[in-house]
Every structure is written in structure tokens, then in C-alpha cells.
Amino acid sequence: MTAWRNISLWMDQLDEPLKARAALEHDLDVDVAIIGAGYTGLWTAYYLKLQAPTLNIAILEAQTAGFGASGRNGGWLMGNLLNDDRLLAKLPAEQRRASFDLLHGIPDEVGQVIAFEGIDCDYRKGGALYCAARYPEQEASQRDYLRHLHSLGLTHQDYRWLSAAELSEQLRIARPYGGIFTPHVATLQPARLVRGLARTVERMGVRLYENSPVTHWQPRQVRTAKATVRSHWVVPAVEGYGVSLPPLGRYHLPVQSLLIATEPLTCAQWQSIGLEHGQAFSEASRQVTYGQRSADNRLVFGARGGYQFGGRLRQDFNLTDSEIGLRRYLFGELFPQLKDVRISHAWGGNLGMARRFHPHMLCDHQSGLALSGGYGGEGVGASNLGGRTLAALILQQPNELVRQPWVRQQGGLANLSTWEPEPCRWLGYNAIIKSFVHEDQTLANPGAAPWRRRLASQLANAMESLMR
Numbered sequence: 001m002t003a004w005r006n007i008s009l010w011m012d013q014l015d016e017p018l019k020a021r022a023a024l025e026h027d028l029d030v031d032v033a034i035i036g037a038g039y040t041g042l043w044t045a046y047y048l049k050l051q052a053p054t055l056n057i058a059i060l061e062a063q064t065a066g067f068g069a070s071g072r073n074g075g076w077l078m079g080n081l082l083n084d085d086r087l088l089a090k091l092p093a094e095q096r097r098a099s100f101d102l103l104h105g106i107p108d109e110v111g112q113v114i115a116f117e118g119i120d121c122d123y124r125k126g127g128a129l130y131c132a133a134r135y136p137e138q139e140a141s142q143r144d145y146l147r148h149l150h151s152l153g154l155t156h157q158d159y160r161w162l163s164a165a166e167l168s169e170q171l172r173i174a175r176p177y178g179g180i181f182t183p184h185v186a187t188l189q190p191a192r193l194v195r196g197l198a199r200t201v202e203r204m205g206v207r208l209y210e211n212s213p214v215t216h217w218q219p220r221q222v223r224t225a226k227a228t229v230r231s232h233w234v235v236p237a238v239e240g241y242g243v244s245l246p247p248l249g250r251y252h253l254p255v256q257s258l259l260i261a262t263e264p265l266t267c268a269q270w271q272s273i274g275l276e277h278g279q280a281f282s283e284a285s286r287q288v289t290y291g292q293r294s295a296d297n298r299l300v301f302g303a304r305g306g307y308q309f310g311g312r313l314r315q316d317f318n319l320t321d322s323e324i325g326l327r328r329y330l331f332g333e334l335f336p337q338l339k340d341v342r343i344s345h346a347w348g349g350n351l352g353m354a355r356r357f358h359p360h361m362l363c364d365h366q367s368g369l370a371l372s373g374g375y376g377g378e379g380v381g382a383s384n385l386g387g388r389t390l391a392a393l394i395l396q397q398p399n400e401l402v403r404q405p406w407v408r409q410q411g412g413l414a415n416l417s418t419w420e421p422e423p424c425r426w427l428g429y430n431a432i433i434k435s436f437v438h439e440d441q442t443l444a445n446p447g448a449a450p451w452r453r454r455l456a457s458q459l460a461n462a463m464e465s466l467m468r
């Protein structure tokens with residue numbers, strides 16, 4: 001299916017034919033019905049089957065495995081959760097450290113599973129560089145953030161400051177002010193991971209149906225246009241697509257993230273940039289600007305995208321000239337030598353943002369609902385933790401996975417905050433993003449007066465605090 005290849009650079013690179021698996025044509029009775037074949041659904045099926053091989057599990061996917069964010073993302077596999085510092089700050093120091101260790105272990109856990117299952121997805125654990133890269137205020141904000149992390153008990157082994165010279169040993173950008181290095185991040189080829197996981201769970205006996213959109217769901221039952229699945233457990237694993245399964249759209253806002261990739265760069269070009277060991281990198285801008293060097297030597301580079309009124313899903317990810325232009329401008333600022341390189345791929349996808357801006361993993365034995373999501377653009381690693389956690393909750397294993405502040409063991413969706421009704425959401429989201437863009441443009445202008453710079457940051461800080 002050519003259309004599925006066009007989803008992203010990563011799907012385009014697959015060396016498999018992308019033939020759809022059979023759709024669900026008949027009613028089924030199963031133990032666990034999972035909706036969505038992205039990382040969350042597949043990791044949940046994997047850990048369930050690993051520990052309870054006799055469980056009868058079916059996955060229903062609207063399109064094909066990897067059609068969602070899992071086949072499109074930037075390939076950062078992070079050993080953390082979005083805003084985990086806020087969640088963990090409330091815990092006693094020892095417990096907090098144990099939770100951070102659990103999170104930092106995510107990339108190694110994924111690395112071990114893919115090695116064991118033979119999933120080749122260009123996994124490289126080179127850590128991440130959070131760079132102060134375009135204006136001096138970035139250095140101050142990164143240093144503040146590092147102090148905050150250390151105040152929570154994280155050490156220099158976890159997060160450490162790199163001077164401009166040290167940063168340049170790993171990544172050479174036009175105006176290095178230094179940055180934070182953490183070893184707890186790996187990079188990978190996202191579509192190879194999701195497609196490999198799909199094959200793995202099928203081999204373990206999970207039934208995966210494609211081209212089978214779920215039209216209705218309720219406790220113990222899901223329906224497609226052609227069939228009904230009765231199930232003890234229902235696991236909606238659709239993250240940014242919550243609007244397709246009411247009422248999930250009230251809890252997960254579909255926000256876009258947009259990426260571009262260059263054609264493969266030459267050895268000389270990479271010598272001028274660095275990133276020799278699979279390091280991920282990002283720039284300390286609230287526009288969430290990040291990238292990686294792909295295994296075939298492209299620069300893959302992304303930044304936050306928009307939100308559509310009413311939570312409508314964006315379907316067409318043929319990026320506009322201005323969407324591509326903004327990302328080109330941003331990486332051109334970091335790497336002026338790449339200003340004229342050809343962009344071979346441009347794409348994007350929908351991800352799910354929870355109202356409290358951190359993920360949740362919940363399970364309700366009474367209604368048979370298990371849900372993990374709201375990763376807010378940091379879901380490659382979080383979904384692995386989510387899958388492990390949902391498996392432990394469903395199998396009633398009282399281990400450390402289920403004793404975390406992002407886990408709710410009772411009450412189901414009632415635990416989650418809902419997004420404000422429109423037009424508040426749209427106005428709020430756009431006002432916040434505009435303040436971030438305004439801050440970035442003001443600070444990147446060396447001629448901007450100090451009072452203007454301060455005001456732009458204060459405004460962005462105030463808007464950011466509205467997100468809490």
C-alpha cells in the first residue's frame with residue numbers, strides 16, 4: 001500500500017511489502033481486546049502474553065500497525081516521562097530515586113527485548129544532548145533546569161553540564177553555549193520497532209486484525225462495522241486518536257508534531273556536525289526542537305505542530321511550505337552549512353496530550369478497562385512502561401510498576417482531568433504556542449532590547465504555568 005509508505009521516512013524505509021493483515025469479519029470472545037496497534041497496544045499484548053501465555057488476546061487496528069504516532073515519531077527513546085519531575089517531587093527521597101531508576105531503565109529494557117526477539121530497529125544508546133544553541137537565555141534556563149534535577153536527587157551521572165567546548169566534541173552547532181547531557185536516551189528507527197513488535201506478538205499467538213476500525217466500545221465489548229468482540233478486558237490504545245473513541249477525546253487532546261528529513265549527508269558534512277554515537281539532540285526552545293542522525297545518515301529534525309479546533313484529527317500530513325520552512329530555518333540556525341541541503345521527506349502525526357501534561361496508566365477491575373496514554377510527545381519509552389504496567393495491573397502483580405504516582409488502580413476514567421470545552425481549548429492552546437514562538441523570535445534577535453527579552457520570557461513563563 002503506497003499510502004502507508006508515505007506516512008513517514010521510517011515507513012518508506014521498510015523493506016517489507018506493507019500488505020494489510022486480514023480484517024475482523026466475525027464475532028469473537030477473548031480475554032483482552034486491544035484497540036490500536038501502536039507501541040502501547042503491542043507492548044501491552046507482549047508483556048501479557050509473556051507472563052500469561054494462555055490469555056486469548058485480539059488487537060483491532062483501524063489501518064495498519066504503525067499507522068499512528070508509533071510509525072512516524074522522531075525516534076527518541078527516552079528514560080523518562082513528560083513532567084515526571086513534578087510527579088516525583090512529592091515522594092520521599094528514596095522512593096523518588098527508585099522511580100527515577102525505573103524510568104531510566106526503559107531504554108535498556110527495550111534494548112533487551114528487541115535483542116531477544118530479533119527486532120532490528122537501528123537501536124543506539126548514545127544519550128541525549130539538550131543544547132543551549134541559539135541565544136544566551138537558553139544557557140541560563142538549562143542551568144536552572146539542571147539545578148532543579150539535581151535538587152531532586154538526580155546525579156551528575158544522570159544529567160551533567162557540558163561546556164561549549166565539551167558540547168562541541170559531540171555536536172557542533174553554530175553558537176554553542178553549552179548544554180545538558182544525559183545517558184538515559186537511545187535513538188531508533190520507529191517503524192521498524194512497531195512493525196517488529198507486531199510480528200513478535202503474532203508469533204506469540206496474539207490475533208492482530210488490520211483495516212478494522214472500532215466504531216463503538218463499552219465495558220466488556222467492542223464493535224467494528226462487521227463484528228462484535230466480547231472481552232473481559234478492553235484496552236483502548238489509541239493515544240492521539242482518542243476522539244475516534246468517545247469519550248476519550250475529552251482526556252487526550254490531539255496535538256500535531258511535524259518532522260523533516262534531509263537526504264543522506266556526506267561523511268564530510270557529518271564530520272562538521274558530529275553525532276557519531278547515536279546521540280539524540282534538542283535545542284532549549286519551548287517550540288520543542290529536536291533531532292537525530294538516522295542510521296542512513298540523514299538529519300531528522302522536528303518541532304511542535306498545531307491543534308485543530310474541536311479536537312479534529314489532522315488527516316493530511318503533506319506539510320505546507322511554511323511548516324517545512326520553519327523547520328528548515330531552525331536547523332539552518334544550528335547548522336548553517338546545511339541551509340541548502342535537499343529535504344527528502346516531510347511528515348507529521350497526532351499525539352495525545354493529557355490535561356495535566358503528564359501520562360497516566362490506569363486499570364479498573366470492575367469495568368475491565370485498562371488505559372495508558374497522554375504521553376505528550378514523549379511516548380516511545382513511556383509506552384513500553386505503559387505496556388508493562390497495564391500487564392502487571394491486569395495480572396494483579398503487586399510490583400513496583402503499579403506503585404507509581406502515574407498509576408491509578410481504581411475508578412477508571414474518573415481519575416482523569418478533562419479538557420475545557422471549545423473555544424477555550426483552541427484559544428488557550430494557540431495563545432500558549434504563540435507566546436512560545438514570540439519568546440523564541442525575540443530572544444533569537446540579538447538587537448532586541450533587554451526589557452523586551454525579559455518580557456517575552458515572562459509572558460511565556462506565565463502561559464506555561466497555565467498548562468499546569
Ligand SMILES: Cc1cc2nc3c(=O)[nH]c(=O)nc-3n(C[C@H](O)[C@H](O)[C@H](O)COP(=O)(O)OP(=O)(O)OC[C@H]3O[C@@H](n4cnc5c(N)ncnc54)[C@H](O)[C@@H]3O)c2cc1C
Nearest residue numbers: 036038039040062068069070073074076214349378379380
Ligand atoms: C511526529 C511525531 C514525533 C514524535 N516524536 C517522539 C519522539 O521522538 N520520542 C517520543 O518519546 N515520542 C515521540 N512522539 C510520541 C510517540 O510517538 C507516541 O506517544 C507513541 O507512539 C504513542 O503510541 P500509541 O501506541 O499509544 O499510539 P499510536 O502509535 O498513535 O497508535 C494508535 C493506533 O490506534 C489506531 N486507531 C485509532 N483509532 C482507532 C479505532 N477507532 N479503532 C482501531 N484502531 C484505531 C491508529 O490507527 C494507530 O495505529 C512523537 C509523535 C509524533 C506524532
